[in-house]
Amino acid sequence: MPLDQDAAARQLEEILSKPPPVLALPLPAGETPLRLGYPTRFFYDKHIDKSFELRRIVQAGAPMLDQFNDLAGQHLDEFHTNAQHAPIPSSSLRTSLSDSPFKPEDSGVRGVARYLAECTNLTRRVSSRLSLFPKAPEWHQFLLLGRVAREGQADSVLAVDEIHALALPTSAEGKLQIREPQHVSPDLLLDLQKLYSRSDLVGTWVVMTPSAKAESLITALDRATIPSNRNAGTRSFPILPRSTRLVPPDSPDPVWSTILVPNEPPPSSGRKLRSAGAEAVFGGHSTCGYSPSAIDCLRLRRADAGISCPTRAYMSPIVCRLRLIVRNEGWARAVETDSSVIVFTCGTLERIAIRHRETQTLYLSDVINITQIRHPPYLRLQVGLYIAVLKDALSRLHESEVVSPELRRSTRKRRAQEDDALGNQSKRRKTAAGSSRTFERPQSAIKIAGGLDFMLLYLRYGMHDSPAPASFIRSAPCLVSSGDAEEKTRPSVKRKYLREECIVVILGPQIGTGATGIAHTASLEVVDVQGRMVTANIVVKIAFLAEQQQKMRHEFQVYRRLVAHKVKGVPEVYGIFDDLEGGAIILLMSHCGTTLWDLRVDPMSYDLDTKASQRTRFLAILDAIHAAGVRHHDLRPLNLLLDDRGQAHIIDFDVAKLDPTEGGKRRERRALVDLLFDGVYPDPSFPSLPSTVASDSGDGDE
Numbered sequence: 001m002p003l004d005q006d007a008a009a010r011q012l013e014e015i016l017s018k019p020p021p022v023l024a025l026p027l028p029a030g031e032t033p034l035r036l037g038y039p040t041r042f043f044y045d046k047h048i049d050k051s052f053e054l055r056r057i058v059q060a061g062a063p064m065l066d067q068f069n070d071l072a073g074q075h076l077d078e079f080h081t082n083a084q085h086a087p088i089p090s091s092s093l094r095t096s097l098s099d100s101p102f103k104p105e106d107s108g109v110r111g112v113a114r115y116l117a118e119c120t121n122l123t124r125r126v127s128s129r130l131s132l133f134p135k136a137p138e139w140h141q142f143l144l145l146g147r148v149a150r151e152g153q154a155d156s157v158l159a160v161d162e163i164h165a166l167a168l169p170t171s172a173e174g175k176l177q178i179r180e181p182q183h184v185s186p187d188l189l190l191d192l193q194k195l196y197s198r199s200d201l202v203g204t205w206v207v208m209t210p211s212a213k214a215e216s217l218i219t220a221l222d223r224a225t226i227p228s229n230r231n232a233g234t235r236s237f238p239i240l241p242r243s244t245r246l247v248p249p250d251s252p253d254p255v256w257s258t259i260l261v262p263n264e265p266p267p268s269s270g271r272k273l274r275s276a277g278a279e280a281v282f283g284g285h286s287t288c289g290y291s292p293s294a295i296d297c298l299r300l301r302r303a304d305a306g307i308s309c310p311t312r313a314y315m316s317p318i319v320c321r322l323r324l325i326v327r328n329e330g331w332a333r334a335v336e337t338d339s340s341v342i343v344f345t346c347g348t349l350e351r352i353a354i355r356h357r358e359t360q361t362l363y364l365s366d367v368i369n370i371t372q373i374r375h376p377p378y379l380r381l382q383v384g385l386y387i388a389v390l391k392d393a394l395s396r397l398h399e400s401e402v403v404s405p406e407l408r409r410s411t412r413k414r415r416a417q418e419d420d421a422l423g424n425q426s427k428r429r430k431t432a433a434g435s436s437r438t439f440e441r442p443q444s445a446i447k448i449a450g451g452l453d454f455m456l457l458y459l460r461y462g463m464h465d466s467p468a469p470a471s472f473i474r475s476a477p478c479l480v481s482s483g484d485a486e487e488k489t490r491p492s493v494k495r496k497y498l499r500e501e502c503i504v505v506i507l508g509p510q511i512g513t514g515a516t517g518i519a520h521t522a523s524l525e526v527v528d529v530q531g532r533m534v535t536a537n538i539v540v541k542i543a544f545l546a547e548q549q550q551k552m553r554h555e556f557q558v559y560r561r562l563v564a565h566k567v568k569g570v571p572e573v574y575g576i577f578d579d580l581e582g583g584a585i586i587l588l589m590s591h592c593g594t595t596l597w598d599l600r601v602d603p604m605s606y607d608l609d610t611k612a613s614q615r616t617r618f619l620a621i622l623d624a625i626h627a628a629g630v631r632h633h634d635l636r637p638l639n640l641l642l643d644d645r646g647q648a649h650i651i652d653f654d655v656a657k658l659d660p661t662e663g664g665k666r667r668e669r670r671a672l673v674d675l676l677f678d679g680v681y682p683d684p685s686f687p688s689l690p691s692t693v694a695s696d697s698g699d700g701d702e
């Protein structure tokens with residue numbers, strides 16, 4: 001008997017009109033204070049290219065919600081008109097959303113994320129079928145909502161976790177996963193694959209732990225102000241040559257066209273600002289001075305240390321938090337994933353925001369009370385929202401192909417997705433981007449840099465192109481030029497530096513993250529006595545949290561011991577530098593190549609003849625390390641590297657211990673033999689050894 005299409009359509013409407021259950025979040029264990037966000041955001045977001053910055057916030061109000069509701073309505077009507085209802089929705093859509101409160105196992109942001117994933121499971125399936133696969137026989141799950149692993153597990157003490165996203169599904173082989181592709185038109189299939197090859201992430205979710213504070217922040221989001229200047233404090237700095245970065249276009253026919261403010265002149269464009277300055281391309285000898293920020297200088301003259309971010313110091317807490325949520329957690333993350341939709345949510349209240357690239361404007365919806373909103377009902381609203389996200393992403397894909405076929409999303413990188421809702425396993429991952437380059441280290445550059453104490457740090461990759469460099473001062477010596485030099489006290493900061501007194505470091509993409517911080521490829525530039533620029537490719541590791549910084553300083557002391565014993569096959573270390581605006585310290589070192597873990601995926605690049613000699617070399621390096629009185633304590637394929645000449649290196653000494661026992665050294669050597677000869681690599685997510693910083697005694701060595 002043919003299905004009663006009218007009854008089926010009514011049933012689907014009823015399902016979508018049902019309010020979601022109330023969230024009953026378990027109380028967090030203990031009284032741990034909630035941290036507002038990742039400290040890395042403060043650092044990285046100061047270096048966003050000006051053309052990607054947030055410039056204006058506009059309250060779009062109820063019309064935005066009406067627009068999503070209408071979109072859902074259009075697609076439901078079309079589906080009904082084309083008599084696509086089969087099977088009957090209630091039989092095939094798991095309408096498991098019960099009336100009783102939803103009790104996730106986890107507290108904090110993880111619990112909220114589980115709740116949202118549960119509530120929207122149904123709407124993600126409905127929106128996918130309505131807009132992409134109406135002929136499919138089932139309501140397959142296509143869109144996923146979950147956490148994108150970046151800096152380890154979701155932290156239960158975090159009050160805000162911005163690393164959630166709406167994503168396209170990934171197969172185990174890292175490809176777009178479409179169930180029953182025969183129901184998708186070949187053109188659409190191709191578009192979805194192209195979209196996926198740019199980024200699997202299509203929407204940004206900023207998830208907060210529910211509390212009165214979180215609710216008041218969501219309510220007050222439209223009152224967030226945009227600071228006039230949030231760059232790093234350095235003044236009169238060298239301008240780098242103009243980059244060829246392209247800003248991805250908005251959709252020419254936006255789904256949310258009615259809410260965009262018409263004829264509004266775009267705020268002064270960052271692109272113009274940048275190109276004006278770009279004429280003063282730096283290079284060669286300069287007579288002008290580069291100075292750290294005035295505030296820093298004042299503070300430094302008074303205390304010569306103890307620097308904190310000057311901008312944040314004068315903001316009221318609520319203003320500071322609003323800016324953090326809107327700009328750092330929301331906007332910057334949407335830029336990173338090139339998404340147009342940002343949802344701010346705490347499991348009780350929610351706000352949808354639209355990012356308009358051309359005018360660098362954020363349009364905010366009214367506040368949505370998740371369980372109480374009836375017009376439009378929450379689930380129907382979500383259907384419209386997801387359809388809008390997909391339509392916008394596909395339309396922008398076509399537009400960017402017209403504007404520039406070469407345009408790629410800046411942060412394209414396969415991500416390990418951690419939440420069960422994304423169907424993938426949690427895995428701490430170290431990326432291999434940029435790891436197969438040629439690593440020349442003109443010693444002259446390192447030698448000159450070793451004698452300099454002031455460093456300008458620029459970020460130039462993905463969405464980053466520092467409007468102003470961050471100023472750093474040396475706090476540990478270069479171990480190449482000064483060898484086992486005496487511990488120096490940190491030099492005092494001068495008001496101005498000439499170009500030849502500065503080390504310029506330009507950060508490229510991340511190559512890995514770990515317990516000590518984030519590692520990047522970088523280019524180091526200094527000026528020699530003839531006024532010529534000399535450069536070297538290096539690796540920079542940045543530590544943000546106090547415990548990371550403690551580990552980094554400990555790691556430096558271990559390298560100092562290794563240098564004193566002339567151990568080869570470990571990174572050369574060019575010093576530690578402290579950010580004058582506080583927050584970060586960085587370790588400069590040589591690039592040691594690609595990890596054995598990354599090489600395993602391409603056995604051709606790791607041929608058997610060389611393998612035997614490399615094994616011997618790794619063991620010889622370990623013997624030298626042991627002879628220097630150091631036990632590594634973290635020998636894993638991720639810390640064993642080969643450079644492009646096949647030279648072996650052992651890196652990562654943050655949990656190494658000085659003066660270990662003989663038994664400990666023997667056991668470590670046996671473990672390395674097992675690892676190298678059995679060829680069985682432990683999973684890289686295998687954690688580092690306990691993170692307590694080692695003492696000089698052999699205690700606890702086992």
Ligand SMILES: Nc1ncnc2c1ncn2[C@@H]1O[C@H](COP(=O)(O)OP(=O)(O)OP(=O)(O)O)[C@@H](O)[C@H]1O
Pocket residue numbers: 430431511512513514515516517518519539541571589590591592593594595634638639641651652653654655688
């Ligand atoms: N000198 C280097 N040369 C090449 N790659 C490097 C270098 N230093 C770090 N990396 C890359 O960055 C990753 C992380 O660096 P590292 O292991 O030193 O960080 P960590 O924070 O101490 O990590 P862990 O949690 O393992 O202790 C490495 O696995 C490697 O891929």
